[in-house]
Amino acid sequence: xxxxxxxxxxxxxxxxxxxxxxxxxxxxxxxxxxxxxxxxxxxxxxxxxxxxxxxxxxxxxxxxxxxxxxxxxxxxxxxxxxxxxxxxxxxxxxxxxxxxxxxxxxxxxxxxxxxxxxxxxxxxxxxxxxxxxxxxxxxxxxxxxxxxxxxxxxxxxxxxxxxxxxxxxxxxxxxxxxxxxxxxxxxxxxxxxxxxxxxxxxxxxxxxxxxxxxxxxxxxxxxxxxxxxxxxxxxxxxxxxxxxxxxxxxxxx
Numbered sequence: 342x343x344x345x346x347x348x349x350x351x352x353x354x355x356x357x358x359x360x361x362x363x364x365x366x367x368x369x370x371x372x373x374x375x376x377x378x379x380x381x382x383x384x385x386x387x388x389x390x391x392x393x394x395x396x397x398x399x400x401x402x403x404x405x406x407x408x409x410x411x412x413x414x415x416x417x418x419x420x421x422x423x424x425x426x427x428x429x430x431x432x433x434x435x436x437x438x439x440x441x442x443x444x445x446x447x448x449x450x451x452x453x454x455x456x457x458x459x460x461x462x463x464x465x466x467x468x469x470x471x472x473x474x475x476x477x478x479x480x481x482x483x484x485x486x487x488x489x490x491x492x493x494x495x496x497x498x499x500x501x502x503x504x505x506x507x508x509x510x511x512x513x514x515x516x517x518x519x520x521x522x523x524x525x526x527x528x529x530x531x532x533x534x535x536x537x538x539x540x541x542x543x544x545x546x547x548x549x550x551x552x553x554x555x556x557x558x559x560x561x562x563x564x565x566x567x568x569x570x571x572x573x574x575x576x577x578x579x580x581x582x583x584x585x586x587x588x589x590x591x592x593x594x
Contacts, residue, residue: 348377355392355548357385364400371408379438386445392548394449395540403453404461442467446556448547452540463493472540473518474533480515
């Protein structure tokens with residue numbers, strides 16, 4: 342598939358590196374980039390040569406969130422009905438992108454440096470694992486602009502709990518790398534200049550395992566995360582029985 346210049350694709354062995362490439366806009370998400378991201382995740386998941394994904398941002402920032410200039414176009418120069426339809430279409434596209442991280446079986450490692458704000462923070466948290474650069478500035482400033490951190494909120498609440506999540510979305514405070522690690526938003530901190538390489542190294546460890554087992558592990562993880570304990574045991578039992586029907590496979594190295 343051919344992608345726009347705003348998205349870069351590179352394969353490093355069995356790891357596919359997907360890089361948002363609008364550095365002059367701090368990789369802000371417009372419709373074109375959002376659609377390309379969604380397509381690239383699905384394509385990587387369908388590629389038998391790709392066993393893990395790294396999501397990164399070009400330049401000094403990961404992603405500054407939604408492209409506010411494009412959002413302004415939803416209400417300027419057109420009818421209220423046109424604006425409403427455009428906003429609704431964008432909301433569905435954004436929701437589809439965030440769902441994709443859970444729906445695909447391939448694990449995704451985020452590599453976030455500099456600004457990861459609003460929708461950009463949501464993308465970072467949507468990754469299965471997150472490596473952050475020392476320059477990280479992660480936050481949810483939507484209320485400061487009179488809007489709501491809507492689509493990104495569900496994932497935030499599940500990852501950090503009610504009190505911390507409400508603090509982040511209600512104050513708009515920015516989280517640095519050390520606090521992101523302490524809150525469990527990030528798995529590890531790396532120097533900015535080695536961030537992507539460190540994320541690829543972590544992804545390569547995941548890619549080295551049998552992809553069927555890795556996919557089953559990821560899907561089971563997301564299924565049991567929000568289930569009552571008894572139901573979670575039932576789902577886990579089903580996966581256990583299913584995996585026992587497959588021949589055992591050793592890691593690739």
